[in-house]
Amino acid sequence: xxxxxxxxxxxxxxxxxxxxxxxxxxxxxxxxxxxxxxxxxxxxxxxxxxxxxxxxxxxxxxxxxxxxxxxxxxxxxxxxxxxxxxxxxxxxxxxxxxxxxxxxxxxxxxxxxxxxxxxxxxxxxxxxxxxxxxxxxxxxxxxxxxxxxxxxxxxxxxxxxxxxxxxxxxxxxxxxxxxxxxxxxxxxxxxxxxxxxxxxxxxxxxxxxxxxxxxxxxxxxxxxxxxxxxxxxxxxxxxxxxxxxxxxxxxxxxxxxxxxxxxxxxxxxxxxxxxxxxxxxxxxxxxxxxxxxxxxxxxxxxxxxxxxxxxxxxxxxxxxxxxxxxxxxxxxxxxxxxxxxxxxxxxxxxxxxxxxxxxxxxxxxxxxxxxxxxxxxxxxxxxxxxxxxxxxxxxxxxxxxx
Amino acid sequence: xxxxxxxxxxxxxxxxxxxxxxxxxxxxxxxxxxxxxxxxxxxxxxxxxxxxxxxxxxxxxxxxxxxxxxxxxxxxxxxxxxxxxxxxxxxxxxxxxxxxxxxxxxxxxxxxxxxxxxxxxxxxxxxxxxxxxxxxxxxxxxxxxxxxxxxxxxxxxxxxxxxxxxxxxxxxxxxxxxxxxxxxxxxxxxxxxxxxxxxxxxxxxxxxxxxxxxxxxxxxxxxxxxxxxxxxxxxxxxxxxxxxxxxxxxxxxxxxxxxxxxxxxxxxxxxxxxxxxxxxxxxxxxxxxxxxxxxxxxxxxxxxxxxxxxxxxxxxxxxxxxxxxxxxxxxxxxxxxxxxxxxxxxxxxxxxxxxxxxxxxxxxxxxxxxxxxxxxxxxxxxxxxxxxxxxxxxxxxxxxxxxxxxxxxxxxxxxxxxxxxx
Numbered sequence: 001x002x003x004x005x006x007x008x009x010x011x012x013x014x015x016x017x018x019x020x021x022x023x024x025x026x027x028x029x030x031x032x033x034x035x036x037x038x039x040x041x042x043x044x045x046x047x048x049x050x051x052x053x054x055x056x057x058x059x060x061x062x063x064x065x066x067x068x069x070x071x072x073x074x075x076x077x078x079x080x081x082x083x084x085x086x087x088x089x090x091x092x093x094x095x096x097x098x099x100x101x102x103x104x105x106x107x108x109x110x111x112x113x114x115x116x117x118x119x120x121x122x123x124x125x126x127x128x129x130x131x132x133x134x135x136x137x138x139x140x141x142x143x144x145x146x147x148x149x150x151x152x153x154x155x156x157x158x159x160x161x162x163x164x165x166x167x168x169x170x171x172x173x174x175x176x177x178x179x180x181x182x183x184x185x186x187x188x189x190x191x192x193x194x195x196x197x198x199x200x201x202x203x204x205x206x207x208x209x210x211x212x213x214x215x216x217x218x219x220x221x222x223x224x225x226x227x228x229x230x231x232x233x234x235x236x237x238x239x240x241x242x243x244x245x246x247x248x249x250x251x252x253x254x255x256x257x258x259x260x261x262x263x264x265x266x267x268x269x270x271x272x273x274x275x276x277x278x279x280x281x282x283x284x285x286x287x288x289x290x291x292x293x294x295x296x297x298x299x300x301x302x303x304x305x306x307x308x309x310x311x312x313x314x315x316x317x318x319x320x321x322x323x324x325x326x327x328x329x330x331x332x333x334x335x336x337x338x339x340x341x342x343x344x345x346x347x348x349x350x351x352x353x354x355x356x357x358x359x360x361x362x363x364x365x366x367x368x369x370x371x372x373x374x375x376x377x378x379x380x381x382x383x384x385x386x387x388x389x390x391x392x393x394x395x396x397x398x399x400x401x402x
Numbered sequence: 403x404x405x406x407x408x409x410x411x412x413x414x415x416x417x418x419x420x421x422x423x424x425x426x427x428x429x430x431x432x433x434x435x436x437x438x439x440x441x442x443x444x445x446x447x448x449x450x451x452x453x454x455x456x457x458x459x460x461x462x463x464x465x466x467x468x469x470x471x472x473x474x475x476x477x478x479x480x481x482x483x484x485x486x487x488x489x490x491x492x493x494x495x496x497x498x499x500x501x502x503x504x505x506x507x508x509x510x511x512x513x514x515x516x517x518x519x520x521x522x523x524x525x526x527x528x529x530x531x532x533x534x535x536x537x538x539x540x541x542x543x544x545x546x547x548x549x550x551x552x553x554x555x556x557x558x559x560x561x562x563x564x565x566x567x568x569x570x571x572x573x574x575x576x577x578x579x580x581x582x583x584x585x586x587x588x589x590x591x592x593x594x595x596x597x598x599x600x601x602x603x604x605x606x607x608x609x610x611x612x613x614x615x616x617x618x619x620x621x622x623x624x625x626x627x628x629x630x631x632x633x634x635x636x637x638x639x640x641x642x643x644x645x646x647x648x649x650x651x652x653x654x655x656x657x658x659x660x661x662x663x664x665x666x667x668x669x670x671x672x673x674x675x676x677x678x679x680x681x682x683x684x685x686x687x688x689x690x691x692x693x694x695x696x697x698x699x700x701x702x703x704x705x706x707x708x709x710x711x712x713x714x715x716x717x718x719x720x721x722x723x724x725x726x727x728x729x730x731x732x733x734x735x736x737x738x739x740x741x742x743x744x745x746x747x748x749x750x751x752x753x754x755x756x757x758x759x760x761x762x763x764x765x766x767x768x769x770x771x772x773x774x775x776x777x778x779x780x781x782x783x784x785x786x787x788x789x790x791x792x793x794x795x796x797x798x799x800x801x802x803x804x805x806x807x808x809x810x811x812x813x814x815x816x817x818x819x820x821x822x823x824x
Contacts, residue, residue, distance in 0.1 A: 059598050164597040165534040169750045173797040184790030304609045350617035357610030364603050
């Protein structure tokens with residue numbers, strides 16, 4: 001019976017998350033929903049990172065960089081590509097039947113040029129006679145995901161020979177280069193100003209006869225939740241298949257795994273590609289939901305958060321990492337309120353991160369499997385030890401009889 | 403300004419033959435059952451420097467790849483890039499103005515010495531404990547912060563040397579305490595993967611310290627007055643073509659190279675401490691014990707050295723070195739809780755370039771990175787972009803090192819990063 005508890009808990013959580021937007025109705029509805037969506041976003045990052053670091057043993061500190069690749073690819077796609085009904089004559093454009101694919105020229109962010117790109121000029125000339133459609137959001141997210149996978153493939157191939165500390169340093173460096181490049185190439189990425197992105201459902205959406213406007217939190221909530229579920233199912237499928245066994249063998253001893261016939265190259269690269277694609281997809285969706293993507297979202301703090309969430313949840317179990325991420329995101333938001341002790345203001349916006357860091361260190365030091373994973377294990381596998389002892393006793397008794 | 407195609411053409415040509423060389427030569431050496439540890443690197447540099455002209459004899463003869471063959475092609479390749487740059491952009495400051503080059507070179511050298519010194523702490527920790535400390539930048543930041551608080555807030559008017567000593571002592575104690583509390587289970591075999599544990603726990607420490615300082619000290623940049631004024635000198639005499647002229651905050655050489663006082667004093671102090679450190683490591687019992695542990699833990703333990711205590715000493719000393727670099731540089735830069743991030747990244751680059759665990763490698767690597775950064779900021783035509791890319795220059799060096807020669811310049815064979823288990 002006890003081993004059913006995690007499944008029941010899982011189903012309960014699932015039901016809770018599905019019902020939540022319709023049940024909850026307090027005044028801070030939008031705020032709580034926003035935290036939920038962000039929590040799901042971090043849950044995707046933390047669980048895919050736990051697959052990469054906890055299962056495969058590849059301690060990559062560039063995960064947030066791949067998230068950024070996804071977000072920026074999506075943003076640039078929606079920013080620079082349009083479909084028009086007539087040629088602009090100014091932009092780079094390709095004709096497909098009666099529509100033209102227009103690639104807008106990058107113009108940077110100086111105030112005088114902000115509205116001066118070639119498409120805007122053409123629209124001014126047309127005076128509203130030609131229809132201009134932006135690219136579908138989903139295509140952008142797909143492209144962002146693919147781009148994340150491509151970069152994951154390249155980095156995965158580059159780090160094949162590197163282990164442990166070298167891998168961590170290289171991936172950290174990769175994320176830093178990426179951030180520097182995005183901040184520096186102002187003409188294309190708009191630097192610190194960030195790139196604006198359309199909402200997930202720019203024209204609103206109707207689900208089950210109910211209309212949701214583009215600022216409504218319910219559609220992005222379910223999109224992010226669905227993405228989290230998809231990622232978790234893929235991870236669950238992978239970890240229970242040969243793949244999971246192989247990457248764990250890789251983690252324990254790469255040479256031994258290779259000697260036993262595991263194609264270490266293939267699985268190392270594959271695990272990179274899969275997890276980075278998840279991070280990139282999360283980045284694309286989050287970018288569309290928030291409406292802007294800036295280089296600040298690639299800060300090391302974000303990576304620290306992902307690492308800490310996965311470690312506190314339990315780095316060797318992606319479910320625990322996801323739950324840990326959701327709980328910690330909530331805890332961090334709830335701890336935001338500053339308070340006074342004897343006229344001395346305690347600025348909780350910073351102290352909560354200190355507490356969080358200490359919690360991370362203590363978890364690592366005293367509970368290496370994290371705080372959530374042991375609970376799941378207690379219920380799911382707690383009986384295993386007892387059964388093993390019983391089996392051994394039975395075997396020894398049988399031996400005595402013989 | 404746009405670069406002419408010739409520059410990109412030369413670069414593309416060099417990359418093409420570099421890649422071909424690194425793959426083909428490595429294969430060739432592997433097939434002939436020869437030592438391949440340098441083959442990829444030499445193949446890449448020979449390919450980049452000479453193209454097929456040099457690769458074919460190398461491929462045919464497969465000579466032993468010793469000192470000269472490693473160094474010469476690398477120098478030629480660098481010169482080629484410089485030459486192509488000079489032809490492509492003759493009006494650039496880096497090409498046209500000799501005094502600008504001299505000034506950039508000197509400043510790169512000076513800042514490189516400081517970088518190298520800081521990386522020394524990281525490499526010391528790695529050589530004894532076998533972990534890369536991700537909290538190195540935070541120790542650097544705390545060193546500077548403490549000096550600011552001691553000199554400006556707690557004890558105004560205190561001798562800066564005393565303040566530096568106090569800051570170093572505090573960080574030394576912090577490092578020792580952290581090592582005792584959090585790193586000890588690593589050597590007791592309680593942890594499956596000590597390297598990863600070391601990375602994560604120091605990462606957690608970095609996170610905690612950074613926000614702790616931000617919460618207590620605030621996020622406003624602080625700055626310390628320069629510690630010492632230069633005496634007013636004008637050599638050889640008062641006549642006009644002088645060699646050295648100093649004002650209180652600046653030192654000028656030959657009327658062209660200008661070095662600011664804080665950087666100069668920091669670099670001199672770094673060199674002095676480095677000499678003291680070398681004396682400590684090579685002439686005292688404790689220093690020799692440290693080096694012995696870094697070479698072979700078990701053998702050192704048999705010889706009567708307590709490796710665990712050496713671990714504590716090494717971590718605390720590494721942290722103190724970072725703090726010392728920070729407390730010397732707090733007079734040169736304005737100080738923020740986040741100020742440690744970039745030097746930390748730089749230190750990682752330097753130790754990998756020099757070879758993880760190698761002390762001379764760290765110092766030489768620091769100078770190389772300092773020069774590369776000076777060249778990068780000075781020579782890229784668009785000044786704003788050049789400044790934004792500062793963190794990336796070192797990373798390019800890091801990537802090239804990891805691809806071509808993962809053991810670094812003077813690396814011992816720690817490529818796995820697992821200390822003790824080669």
